[in-house]
Amino acid sequence: MKKEPFKEKDDRLRRTRLYIPGNHPAMIQNAEIYGADSLIFDLEDSIPLTEKDTARILVRNAIQALNFGRSEVTVRINGINTPFLEKDLEAIVPTKPDGLLLPKAETEEDILFLHERITELEKKHGLPVGKIRIMPIIETALGVVNVEKIVAAPRIAAVGIGGEDLTADIGAIRTPDGRELEYISSKIIVACAAYHIQAIDTVFADINDQEGLFQATKRAISRGFQGKSVIHPSQIEVVHRAFMPSEEEIEKAKRIVKAYRESLKKGLGAVSVDGRMIDLPVVMRAERILKRAKAWKK
Amino acid sequence: MKFTANKIGRKIPEELFEKKLIPFQGKGKGPYKVRKYAPKIRMRRPGEQKILSSIREAIKAGELTDGGTISFHHHFRNGDFLLNMVCHEIAAMGLKDIRLVPSSIQGVHKEILPYLEKGIITEINCGTSSVIADAISHGKMERLLTIRSHGGRARSIENGDVEIDIAFIAAPTVDPYGNINGVRGKNACGSLGYAFPDAHFANYVVAVTNDLVPFPNNPISISQDHVDAVVKTDKPIGDPKGIVSTTLRITRDPKNLKIAHDCVEVIKASGLLKEGFSYQSGAGGTALATTNFLRDYMKSKNIKGSFGMGGATEALVRMLEDGLFEAILDVQTFDTYAVQSLLNNPRHIEIGASQYANPQTSGCAVNLLDTIILGGTEVDLNFNVNTSTESDGRIQWGMGGHQDTAEGAKLTIIAIPLLRGRIPIVVDNVVSVNTPGENVDVVVTERGIAVNPESAFYDTLLKAKHLNIKTIEELKRIAEDLAGGPPNQPKTTDRIVAIIEYRDGSVLDVIYQVAD
Amino acid sequence: MVKFVRTAQAGSLESCDILVTITKGKEQSGVKINLESSAKKQFGDRIIAEIMEVVKKFGVTDIVISAVDKGALTYCIQARTEAAIKRAFGVDEK
Numbered sequence: 025m026k027k028e029p030f031k032e033k034d035d036r037l038r039r040t041r042l043y044i045p046g047n048h049p050a051m052i053q054n055a056e057i058y059g060a061d062s063l064i065f066d067l068e069d070s071i072p073l074t075e076k077d078t079a080r081i082l083v084r085n086a087i088q089a090l091n092f093g094r095s096e097v098t099v100r101i102n103g104i105n106t107p108f109l110e111k112d113l114e115a116i117v118p119t120k121p122d123g124l125l126l127p128k129a130e131t132e133e134d135i136l137f138l139h140e141r142i143t144e145l146e147k148k149h150g151l152p153v154g155k156i157r158i159m160p161i162i163e164t165a166l167g168v169v170n171v172e173k174i175v176a177a178p179r180i181a182a183v184g185i186g187g188e189d190l191t192a193d194i195g196a197i198r199t200p201d202g203r204e205l206e207y208i209s210s211k212i213i214v215a216c217a218a219y220h221i222q223a224i225d226t227v228f229a230d231i232n233d234q235e236g237l238f239q240a241t242k243r244a245i246s247r248g249f250q251g252k253s254v255i256h257p258s259q260i261e262v263v264h265r266a267f268m269p270s271e272e273e274i275e276k277a278k279r280i281v282k283a284y285r286e287s288l289k290k291g292l293g294a295v296s297v298d299g300r301m302i303d304l305p306v307v308m309r310a311e312r313i314l315k316r317a318k319a320w321k322k
Numbered sequence: 323m324k325f326t327a328n329k330i331g332r333k334i335p336e337e338l339f340e341k342k343l344i345p346f347q348g349k350g351k352g353p354y355k356v357r358k359y360a361p362k363i364r365m366r367r368p369g370e371q372k373i374l375s376s377i378r379e380a381i382k383a384g385e386l387t388d389g390g391t392i393s394f395h396h397h398f399r400n401g402d403f404l405l406n407m408v409c410h411e412i413a414a415m416g417l418k419d420i421r422l423v424p425s426s427i428q429g430v431h432k433e434i435l436p437y438l439e440k441g442i443i444t445e446i447n448c449g450t451s452s453v454i455a456d457a458i459s460h461g462k463m464e465r466l467l468t469i470r471s472h473g474g475r476a477r478s479i480e481n482g483d484v485e486i487d488i489a490f491i492a493a494p495t496v497d498p499y500g501n502i503n504g505v506r507g508k509n510a511c512g513s514l515g516y517a518f519p520d521a522h523f524a525n526y527v528v529a530v531t532n533d534l535v536p537f538p539n540n541p542i543s544i545s546q547d548h549v550d551a552v553v554k555t556d557k558p559i560g561d562p563k564g565i566v567s568t569t570l571r572i573t574r575d576p577k578n579l580k581i582a583h584d585c586v587e588v589i590k591a592s593g594l595l596k597e598g599f600s601y602q603s604g605a606g607g608t609a610l611a612t613t614n615f616l617r618d619y620m621k622s623k624n625i626k627g628s629f630g631m632g633g634a635t636e637a638l639v640r641m642l643e644d645g646l647f648e649a650i651l652d653v654q655t656f657d658t659y660a661v662q663s664l665l666n667n668p669r670h671i672e673i674g675a676s677q678y679a680n681p682q683t684s685g686c687a688v689n690l691l692d693t694i695i696l697g698g699t700e701v702d703l704n705f706n707v708n709t710s711t712e713s714d715g716r717i718q719w720g721m722g723g724h725q726d727t728a729e730g731a732k733l734t735i736i737a738i739p740l741l742r743g744r745i746p747i748v749v750d751n752v753v754s755v756n757t758p759g760e761n762v763d764v765v766v767t768e769r770g771i772a773v774n775p776e777s778a779f780y781d782t783l784l785k786a787k788h789l790n791i792k793t794i795e796e797l798k799r800i801a802e803d804l805a806g807g808p809p810n811q812p813k814t815t816d817r818i819v820a821i822i823e824y825r826d827g828s829v830l831d832v833i834y835q836v837a838d
Numbered sequence: 839m840v841k842f843v844r845t846a847q848a849g850s851l852e853s854c855d856i857l858v859t860i861t862k863g864k865e866q867s868g869v870k871i872n873l874e875s876s877a878k879k880q881f882g883d884r885i886i887a888e889i890m891e892v893v894k895k896f897g898v899t900d901i902v903i904s905a906v907d908k909g910a911l912t913y914c915i916q917a918r919t920e921a922a923i924k925r926a927f928g929v930d931e932k
Contacts, residue, residue, distance in 0.1 A: 049914040050854035053804070054577050057768045077930070078848045078921040082914065089913035090804075111930065257576035321788070714879040743854060743909015744877045806888075806912045809880035 030139070030154045030178030035312075036096060037319055038062045038182055038222055038251035039267045040260045043100075045070035046079035052086045055095070058257040059264075061319070062096040062182075067112055068103070068127050076108045080115050087119040098159060100125035104134045110141075117145040121156060123181060128189075129160030130167045135177035142179070157181040163189040168208050171215045183216050184253060185209065187226030202240065213248040222250040231256040241266035250312070268320040269313045277310035277317075284310075330706060330758050332831045338818060339465055344828045349729050349760060352826025354682050359482025361525045364550055372552045373498055377411050377530065380551050384488035384526035386412070389419045393479075393489045393524060395517035396426035397504060397654065401564020404492040404530055406433045407557065413442050421445040421465075423484055425475060425516040425675070426720050427454050430564065438463045447484060448475065449710065449720010458819055459716045461835040467717070467820035469710055469756070472516065472653070473679025473686065473726035474825040479519040480676060480683075483827055489524035491517050491549075492559050493531040497539040500529055500549025504655075504672075505541065505665040507533035509560045512634065512655020512664050514543045518674030521548040528552075532559055543672060567657045570635055572614060573607030577768045581737050582611035584766050584789070585695055586619060591786035592733050592779050594692045595620070599627035601647075602688075602727055603695040605635050605656045608737055612695050613637040620646045631678075631687060634660040634670070642669060651687050653678040653723075679726035681825050688723070688730025695735050696724050700752040703794050705759030705774045707736055708752035710822065713745050715812025715836045717820060721756040725825050728761040733779060740767040745809055746801035748772075748794060753812055755831045756822055770797050813837040840898060846925030849910075849918035856910035858889070858918045860926040863900040869893050875907035888912050892919040898927060 041062035044055050047070075055063050065086070071079045087097060099116050101124050102108035116124065126138060138158055146153045158179040162168055163186030175183060187205055191197070196204035209225070216223040225244040228237045241252050241263050252263050269277070280297050284307045287295040295302050325333040328345030335343060344353050366372065374380050386392065392412075394405045405424055410433070412420060420443050422434075427446065432453035437443045439457075445465040450458060458467050470478060478484040491514070494507040502521075504514040509532060521527050521544045529544075534554040573579060589595050601616065603609040614637055620627065627647045632638050634652040636659035642650050649669045655661050663670045679688050688694075699719070700708040707728070709721040728734045738747050747767070763777040770792035773783045784791060792800075802808055814834035822831045842862050849857040863870060871886050878885075885907060893903070903919070910918070924930055 048852070048855075049910060050852065053854065053911060053914075054768070057580060058576065077924065078918070081921050081924075082917040085913040085917040089911075258579065741909075744881055744907075744911055745909070804911055805881070806884055809877075810883070812879065 032154070033220065034157070034181040034222070035315075036061075037315055038096070038224060039316065039319070040263045041098070041224060041251060041253050042257065042260065043070070043227070043253065043255050046083040046099075047071055047075050049082065052082070053090060056090070056092040058260050060095055060254070060257075060260050061251070062098060063092060064098050064100050064125055064253075066100045067108070068100045076102070077111075080108075080112055084115045084119055087116070087121060096122045098123040098125055100127060100161075103128045104137065113141055113145060117142055117156065118149045118151070120151060123157035123159045125159045125161055125184065127161045127186070128163045128167070129174060130164055131170050132173040132177055135160065135174055135180070139178045154179065159184065161186050162212060164193050165190070168211060171212050175215045175219045175221050180219070180221055182222045182224050182251070183212055184224045185212060185226040200236070202243070209247055209249070217248065223248065224251040224253055225249040227253045227255050228259065229255070231258060234258070234262050237262050238266050264320060267316050269317050273313055274317045277313040280307060280310040281314060328829065330704070330755060330830070332755060334829045334832060335818065338821065343821070346758070346824045346828040346830045349758070352824060352828045354826065355481045358480050359485065359523055361523050364526070371498075372500055372550065374551045374553050377408055377553055377555070378415065380490075380528040380530075380553050381408070381411060381415065381488065383551055384528065386417060386487050388417055389421075390417070390487040391421040391423055391485060393486045393520045394424040395491065395514065395520065396424055396428065397511040397514055397516060398492055398509065398560040398565045400428045400430045401561035402428065402430055402492065403557075403561065404490060404559045405431055407559070408490050409434045409437055409443065413437055418442045419444050421447065423447045423486060425472070427451060429453065435462075447478070449722065450717060451719050455717040455719070459833075459836050460838065461815075461817060461819060463819070466818070469720060469820060469822045471679065471721050471725040471825050472675050472723040473681055473688070474823050474827070475516075476519045476675040476678075476680040477682050477825060477827065478823075479523050480680065481827075486520060486524035488526045488528060489517070489520035491521060491527065491529045491544065493529040495533045495535045495539055496529040496531045496549075496552055497535050497537040497546075498552060499537050500546040500552055501537070501539040501542045502529050502544040502549065503539055503541050504543060505661060506535070507531075508562055509533065509565060510661050511560075511565050512661040513652045513672045515653035515672060515674045515678060517544060519676055526550050530555065530559055532556065566655070566661060570605055570610060570637075570657050571607060572610040572637075575607070577739060578608040579611055580768050581739065581766055582608050582615055584771060585612045585735055585737050586615045587789060588735060588764055588766060588771060588783065589616070589693055589733065590619070591783055591789060592693070593782060594733055595625060597626055599625060600629050600631070600690060600692045601627060602631040602691055602693075602731070603633065603638070604697065605633050606697060608697075609695055610635060610637050612737065613641070617641045617644065617646060629690075631691065632656070632660075634664065636660055639663040639670065642667070651678070679723055679730070679825070681726070681729075686726070686730070688726045691727060691731035693733040693735065694727040694731040695737050696728060698724075698736055698738055698747075700747055700749055701736055701738065701765050701794075702749050702752045702759075703798065705762040705765065705794065706752050706755045707757040707762060708754055709756040711753045711833060713749070713753060713809045713812065715753055715814050715834070717833060725757050725761075728757045729825070734761055734763045736762055736765045738765070738767060740769045740797060740801045741804060744805050746798065746805050748798040748801050749808060750798070754822060754833050758824075758830065765794065765797070767797060769800055772797050840896070840927040840929060842901065842926060843928035844926060846922050848921035848925060851906060851908055854909050854911070854914070856905055856907040856915050856918050858922040859904040860922045861902045861904070863902045865900060867900050869899055869901055869903065871903045871905065873905050873907065875905070876909055877907065885915060888915045889919050892916050892923065896920070896923050896927070896929075898923055901926070
């Protein structure tokens with residue numbers, strides 16, 4: 025795949041991304057111990073309007089001072105049309121987070137605007153331009169309609185779904201198995217897959233229902249989601265367990281990857297495993313399976 | 323004062339208050355006497371009555387004089403009123419220079435502070451907390467505080483290091499001839515284990531109750547042939563809400579849940595978690611979570627253990643009821659569910675403090691433990707554990723059965739957060755030592771697990787790649803990086819206010835008065 | 839040169855946080871810090887130094903700072919101090 029500017033390949037594991045309210049030091053400084061693949065320090069919905077300033081400064085200091093181990097460090101900034109966005113960017117970009125989550129992402133213009141602002145700030149602070157990813161959260165019908173253009177924009181990695189808001193926006197009713205979001209999920213997954221971007225499933229609100237979370241995650245995985253947002257550390261182990269491939273899947277994945285690598289060495293045009301031809305997407309899925317298996321063993 | 327360094331490098335004075343101190347020389351190497359202490363023989367002829375009308379009468383009957391020693395159990399925990407009642411009476415009678423030997427002092431006992439200041443109570447032997455601990459730290463008691471473990475206290479009473487003039491036993495129920503149990507009555511507290519050595523070795527034993535029952539009481543924990551007098555009073559001797567909990571709360575803090583989860587992973591990796599497994603844990607939030615995780619795992623793998631020991635709590639009792647243990651040995655009962663279990667379940671067995679943890683017996687129960695999960699205020703690079711003082715030098719806690727179980731158990735796990743607020747829990751040297759590092763195998767924190775290189779489980783645990791193993795030095799460094807450096811050393815005077823005994827009677831450490 | 843606008847507060851009394859309150863001090867009174875902390879003996883000197891570092895960075899003076907610390911780490915102490923100063927001196931306000 026050709027490496028285009030701002031569209032570097034991203035295959036980081038994001039089975040879990042844990043929301044941390046940006047105004048709670050106890051949760052912020054313990055965030056790294058739970059083993060989430062990704063951390064989201066939140067400046068948006070969990071922060072009251074009167075505390076936007078204090079949360080921003082706290083998160084900024086935290087990212088600069090603390091070590092978060094192997095977890096990806098991201099910040100959910102306030103939305104495009106809020107009076108907080110500009111200050112969020114000015115404070116957070118210089119701390120070099122791995123990514124910024126944009127809530128209520130609706131149009132390609134939203135992303136381009138954000139991309140330009142980030143680029144300016146990266147340049148201003150002498151940072152390597154383009155490393156900070158944009159991770160949009162689709163929470164409105166308009167966002168769903170525009171998702172194909174959004175995923176084609178620069179810096180995009182990981183697209184999330186705001187299930188609660190979306191359900192309300194389309195006038196549907198939430199059900200336990202989430203069927204009201206099926207079309208939306210598929211549309212977003214397809215758009216993401218076309219651009220080799222990860223789609224992340226919405227949060228599971230009932231933190232006491234571990235079995236329900238496990239089943240919901242299994243469903244999400246079979247649909248093609250590559251991760252799930254979580255709101256409590258107790259959900260991480262459950263989600264990781266759901267992402268753990270079976271022994272059978274691991275065996276098959278090993279054979280596929282091996283066959284692929286051998287065919288590369290031999291300069292063969294086509295790859296076959298168990299007598300069947302396999303294409304690149306199948307190989308990529310196999311690599312993903314092995315990656316998840318390795319992560320579980322850690 | 324001349325000092326000698328003991329085995330763990332702590333400087334111990336040769337003598338304090340005319341008593342020679344023996345420095346700690348390592349487990350199993352301590353001093354021991356040839357024979358047990360023998361209390362006076364007391365007799366009751368047929369037709370004699372034991373019932374006395376007041377505590378004052380009992381104090382007189384026990385012939386307590388200035389300089390005497392009285393004892394209590396702490397099975398009523400922070401709902402105990404008896405110790406205060408007796409001390410008020412002693413003060414009112416004009417007695418002074420009394421040595422107090424309860425099995426623990428709690429927050430509710432702050433009422434006796436004036437008696438320390440006035441020289442009515444001049445010496446205390448036990449773990450203390452709260453206001454009294456603070457006062458002693460600031461030099462308000464004339465003589466020494468001696469901190470002992472549960473097993474150490476039993477040893478000291480049974481070998482005569484401590485001679486008790488009157489043992490006061492808060493009795494949930496007692497009959498007119500002195501048969502006591504702790505499982506019935508409005509002040510039911512479950513096991514009366516800590517009172518057994520007092521009952522058997524004191525020179526005069528008084529049962530005080532709000533619930534006098536007809537003879538013979540049933541079951542009998544402490545029998546009539548040890549009890550000299552029975553006082554029935556309508557003044558409450560305890561507050562049921564402080565005595566037992568209706569439900570002890572498991573921690574919901576994800577950080578503590580992680581620690582609990584990792585404790586179980588360590589036990590699994592040790593290879594001890596199989597048929598015949600034995601286990602003890604406490605009643606704190608993290609300990610309860612550990613017990614519950616263990617229960618889920620043992621159920622899922624059909625592992626049948628031999629015994630659980632407590633600190634009996636509902637969590638531990640449910641393991642018994644699930645068939646995961648053959649029996650529970652109970653020296654202290656924490657909640658109503660467990661009290662009912664002790665009363666009704668023949669596999670829930672009451673044991674005394676000596677049977678539980680006295681090292682100078684023909685074999686105490688802690689010797690048979692596979693694993694124990696303990697806490698602490700600090701741990702140092704030598705794996706020594708502090709349970710009595712905070713990092714500012716103030717005495718704040720006792721040590722319970724920490725020392726005993728740590729020595730007895732095969733696998734001793736210290737489960738603690740790496741920091742409390744800003745204060746690092748892993749330090750170069752703890753302020754004072756309650757449990758020496760030679761008895762500690764593993765320290766489990768939320769940011770890593772350290773294994774004592776001297777531990778028999780070192781090689782086994784280091785092979786477990788899924789455990790977040792770090793050296794104790796690394797843990798200290800992580801803590802200090804977060805805290806911005808090690809804590810300032812406590813400022814103390816050169817007056818010793820407390821000694822910490824090892825369970826064999828030798829001295830592990832001394833505690834100095836804080837300079838404020 | 840920023841001017842004192844109002845008494846302001848940032849942070850909370852939650853575990854691991856610090857509540858910083860800034861009030862106006864007398865003319866030429868400099869910077870007074872009153873610290874209440876569960877870690878006062880162990881880290882008190884460092885906590886005060888960390889607060890002063892932020893005060894110096896913003897160049898403000900003639901203030902009284904009341905800090906009630908519940909075990910906060912450096913990054914949090916300095917974040918709350920900065921937020922309180924900005925609120926007290928109307929920095930970043932439209």
